[in-house]
Amino acid sequence: MGHRERAREFVADVDRTRWHDQALWFVRSKRDQAADLVPDWEALRDQASAIKRSALTELPELWREFEEHATAAGTVVHWARDAHEHNEIVAGLLRDRSVRHVVKSKSMLTEECGLNSYLEAEGIEVIDTDLGERIVQLRGEPPSHIVMPAIHLQRAEIGELFAKEMGSAPDLDDPTELTDVARRDLRDRFLKAEAGLTGINFAIAETGGFVVVTNEGNADLGTALPGLHIASVGLEKIIPQQKDLAPFLRLLARSATGQAITTYTSHFRGPRPRSTQELHVVIVDNGRSQLLGRPAFREALGCIRCGACLNTCPVYRRSGGHSYSATIPGPIGSVLETSRDPATHAELPHACSLCGSCTDVCPVRIPLHHQLLAWRGELALSGHHPAWRRFSLNLVAWLFVRPTMYRLLGRFARGIGRRLPPTLREDLLPAWTRQRHLPTIPKSSFRELYRERQRQPKRPRPQAQPRPRHERNG
Amino acid sequence: MVTAREEILERLERARPPAAARPAAMPEPSMPIDPMATLRDRLQDAGGSLQFATRSGWTEQIQWPVEATTLRHVYSSLNAMPGRGVGLSSKTNHDLADLDVCVLAAEFVVIENAAAWQRPGCLRERAAALLATHLIVVANATEIVATMHQAYARIAPSDASFGWFLCGxxxxxxxxxxxxxxxxxxxxxxxxLLSD
Known part of the structure; x- marks a missing residue:
C-alpha cells in the first residue's frame, strides 16, 4: 500500500482531516510570527545554509577533530556503518553494565535504526520520555511528525490511552491534567533508569561537545540522574565551531514551533569531571555517505529537523504523517527516505504538488521541491515507477512531440471533461486533493483564443502604470 | 580488518563534494531600543516571569512562586538564599525529587530570546534545576547581550563540561x-535581574 492508498483512508474522516490541517497551519503561522520579529532572518538562513554546505565538504576533518577533542574531554567515541552496528554498540554498552531500564529522549536517528525493538528483544526496558513519543510508544505506533510525534491524535484518544496504561480517570481529556498524569508516571521511570539515551542536534568539531535541545527537559533529566549517557548522532550533524551554533539556534525553535528558543539548550562536553558518569557518542553513517555522493540531493544533509516543511506542506497537512510509512514524513522525509531506499519509497516524491512552500520556509534553504522533482526523474529512469505511472508518463511524452495529435486530443478532452460531473472528475485524482475543486474547463484552448484575438481589429494597448508601493498593500 | 571508523572516513573521502569556503561572520545584530521590554515579552511567551530587585535583600523583594516561608526544600547556589531540607542533607541526587525550589545564578541573559546562560557547579545542581517544582534564575541586570551571536562570543569553547541556556x-x-x-x-x- 502506497501513500495514495493510506492518504485515502486518512481523508475519509473529513472532520479529522480538517482538524489536522488546521493544527499544523497554526504551528506554521506561529513560525511566521516568530520569524517576522527577527530583522536579519533571511541573512540567518543564508548563513546557516552556507555553514552546512561548507561543512559537508570537510566531514572527514571535522569528525576527526570532534573525536580528538571529545576523547580528550573523556567522551568515548564509537563509529557505526549502519543501523545494526549502531544498535549493537548501544546494546553492548548496556549489556556490559547490566542496565535493565533505559530512558530515551527524542532522536529520529534511533527511530531510523529501530533501536527500541532491538533493545527490547534483549530484555531491556526502553521508555520514550518525550510526551508525544511516549504516547505513540504506548499505542505501538511510530511518530507521525518529527517534532510533534502525536500531532495526529485528539485529546480524548490520549485520555483513553492513559486510562488504560496509567490508570487515570477514563473521561479525562484536559491537556494539563493528562500531562500531569504522564509527568507522575515518567518521574518514577526517570528516577529508576540506569542509562539515558539522547540524540544530538549539533556536534561541534572545535570542542568535541554537542548540543541537545528540548522543551520538556526530558533529555536533561534522563542524563542528569543515571550514570551512563549514550548519544547517537548522524554524520551530517557536525558544525565546525561553537560560534556557528548562533545562527542555527536562532533559526531552529522559531522554525519548528515559533518559539524564540527552546526551554533547554544543553551543551555537553565530556562526562562530569571527578564523577563516575560515563558519556558515549555513537557516530552513524547508515546511508549518509552515499547521499553525500549525490550532487543533486546532498544538500538535504543540511536538515536540522525543525519540521517546518511538514507544517507548511499541503499534502502532509491533509494526508497525515503515517501515510508516508517512513521514519521521517513530509517533504524532507520524501527526499531522505527515497535516497535511503528508492524501491520502497518511490511514490513519496509524487506526494507533492510542487508548490514550493517547503523550500520557502526551510531555515537552511534546502531546495526541497526541486529535489522532489529531480527524484521523480531519477525514479523514472531507474525503472522504479509502477506500470501505470510508466504508461501514463510515456503516453504524455509521446503526445508532447506530436502537436497535431496534442491539439486534437485537447479538443476531445475539453469536450468530454466539460460534460462529466465534477465529482467524477475529482475522484480520479489522489485523495489529498479532495478538499480542492478543479477549475472549470474552458471551451477553447489558448491557441484558439489567441487566433480569434488576432482576427479582431487592433485595440490601443492600455498604458501600464506602476502603482506606488503603499497602494499595493491596501 | 577495516574498522568502522576507517571505512566511514574512507566513504566520506570518496563522496567529498567540491570545496566550499566557510562563510564570513554575519554582521552582529544590535540591542533593541528597550531591551528589558523585549526580554519581558520573550520570557512571557516562554511561560516565565521577569522580576527586578536590588542586590541586597532581593529575597525579600521578589514575589516567590509560593509563600517563601512555606518552602521546605530549597536548593540554592547563592549565599543570599540559603538552601534547606533535602537540598542540603540528601545523599543521592534522586532525593532531590522533593525539592520545592531551586535557585541558580546565571552568567548572562540573551535579550532576543530570554535565555539565561548557566553552568551548574556540579551534577547535583543540574539535577536540582530539573527536579524542583519552581526554578528561580538570578542574574545581574548589566549582564545582557542582544542575540545568540554575542552570547557565544562570551562563552569560551573550552568552558566546563556542561552548560545550558534556560528559558521558562x-x-x-x-x-x-x-x-x-x-x-x-x-x-x-x-x-x-539584580541591580545595585
Missing part, C-alpha cells in the same frame, strides 16, 4: 497543541 519552565504542547507548563521539570520559572 519545562513545557509541552504534545496534546493537541495546548501549551502545558511543567512537563517533566519545573512548573514555574522566574528570572530575577
Amino acid at each position: 519552565p519545562s513545557k509541552t504542547a504534545d496534546i493537541e497543541q495546548s501549551l502545558v507548563l511543567g512537563a517533566h521539570g519545573p512548573r514555574t520559572m522566574s528570572l530575577i
Whole structure:
C-alpha cells in the first residue's frame, strides 16, 4: 500500500482531516510570527545554509577533530556503518553494565535504526520520555511528525490511552491534567533508569561537545540522574565551531514551533569531571555517505529537523504523517527516505504538488521541491515507477512531440471533461486533493483564443502604470 | 580488518563534494531600543516571569512562586538564599525529587530570546534545576547581550563540561497543541535581574 492508498483512508474522516490541517497551519503561522520579529532572518538562513554546505565538504576533518577533542574531554567515541552496528554498540554498552531500564529522549536517528525493538528483544526496558513519543510508544505506533510525534491524535484518544496504561480517570481529556498524569508516571521511570539515551542536534568539531535541545527537559533529566549517557548522532550533524551554533539556534525553535528558543539548550562536553558518569557518542553513517555522493540531493544533509516543511506542506497537512510509512514524513522525509531506499519509497516524491512552500520556509534553504522533482526523474529512469505511472508518463511524452495529435486530443478532452460531473472528475485524482475543486474547463484552448484575438481589429494597448508601493498593500 | 571508523572516513573521502569556503561572520545584530521590554515579552511567551530587585535583600523583594516561608526544600547556589531540607542533607541526587525550589545564578541573559546562560557547579545542581517544582534564575541586570551571536562570543569553547541556556519552565504542547507548563521539570520559572 502506497501513500495514495493510506492518504485515502486518512481523508475519509473529513472532520479529522480538517482538524489536522488546521493544527499544523497554526504551528506554521506561529513560525511566521516568530520569524517576522527577527530583522536579519533571511541573512540567518543564508548563513546557516552556507555553514552546512561548507561543512559537508570537510566531514572527514571535522569528525576527526570532534573525536580528538571529545576523547580528550573523556567522551568515548564509537563509529557505526549502519543501523545494526549502531544498535549493537548501544546494546553492548548496556549489556556490559547490566542496565535493565533505559530512558530515551527524542532522536529520529534511533527511530531510523529501530533501536527500541532491538533493545527490547534483549530484555531491556526502553521508555520514550518525550510526551508525544511516549504516547505513540504506548499505542505501538511510530511518530507521525518529527517534532510533534502525536500531532495526529485528539485529546480524548490520549485520555483513553492513559486510562488504560496509567490508570487515570477514563473521561479525562484536559491537556494539563493528562500531562500531569504522564509527568507522575515518567518521574518514577526517570528516577529508576540506569542509562539515558539522547540524540544530538549539533556536534561541534572545535570542542568535541554537542548540543541537545528540548522543551520538556526530558533529555536533561534522563542524563542528569543515571550514570551512563549514550548519544547517537548522524554524520551530517557536525558544525565546525561553537560560534556557528548562533545562527542555527536562532533559526531552529522559531522554525519548528515559533518559539524564540527552546526551554533547554544543553551543551555537553565530556562526562562530569571527578564523577563516575560515563558519556558515549555513537557516530552513524547508515546511508549518509552515499547521499553525500549525490550532487543533486546532498544538500538535504543540511536538515536540522525543525519540521517546518511538514507544517507548511499541503499534502502532509491533509494526508497525515503515517501515510508516508517512513521514519521521517513530509517533504524532507520524501527526499531522505527515497535516497535511503528508492524501491520502497518511490511514490513519496509524487506526494507533492510542487508548490514550493517547503523550500520557502526551510531555515537552511534546502531546495526541497526541486529535489522532489529531480527524484521523480531519477525514479523514472531507474525503472522504479509502477506500470501505470510508466504508461501514463510515456503516453504524455509521446503526445508532447506530436502537436497535431496534442491539439486534437485537447479538443476531445475539453469536450468530454466539460460534460462529466465534477465529482467524477475529482475522484480520479489522489485523495489529498479532495478538499480542492478543479477549475472549470474552458471551451477553447489558448491557441484558439489567441487566433480569434488576432482576427479582431487592433485595440490601443492600455498604458501600464506602476502603482506606488503603499497602494499595493491596501 | 577495516574498522568502522576507517571505512566511514574512507566513504566520506570518496563522496567529498567540491570545496566550499566557510562563510564570513554575519554582521552582529544590535540591542533593541528597550531591551528589558523585549526580554519581558520573550520570557512571557516562554511561560516565565521577569522580576527586578536590588542586590541586597532581593529575597525579600521578589514575589516567590509560593509563600517563601512555606518552602521546605530549597536548593540554592547563592549565599543570599540559603538552601534547606533535602537540598542540603540528601545523599543521592534522586532525593532531590522533593525539592520545592531551586535557585541558580546565571552568567548572562540573551535579550532576543530570554535565555539565561548557566553552568551548574556540579551534577547535583543540574539535577536540582530539573527536579524542583519552581526554578528561580538570578542574574545581574548589566549582564545582557542582544542575540545568540554575542552570547557565544562570551562563552569560551573550552568552558566546563556542561552548560545550558534556560528559558521558562519545562513545557509541552504534545496534546493537541495546548501549551502545558511543567512537563517533566519545573512548573514555574522566574528570572530575577539584580541591580545595585
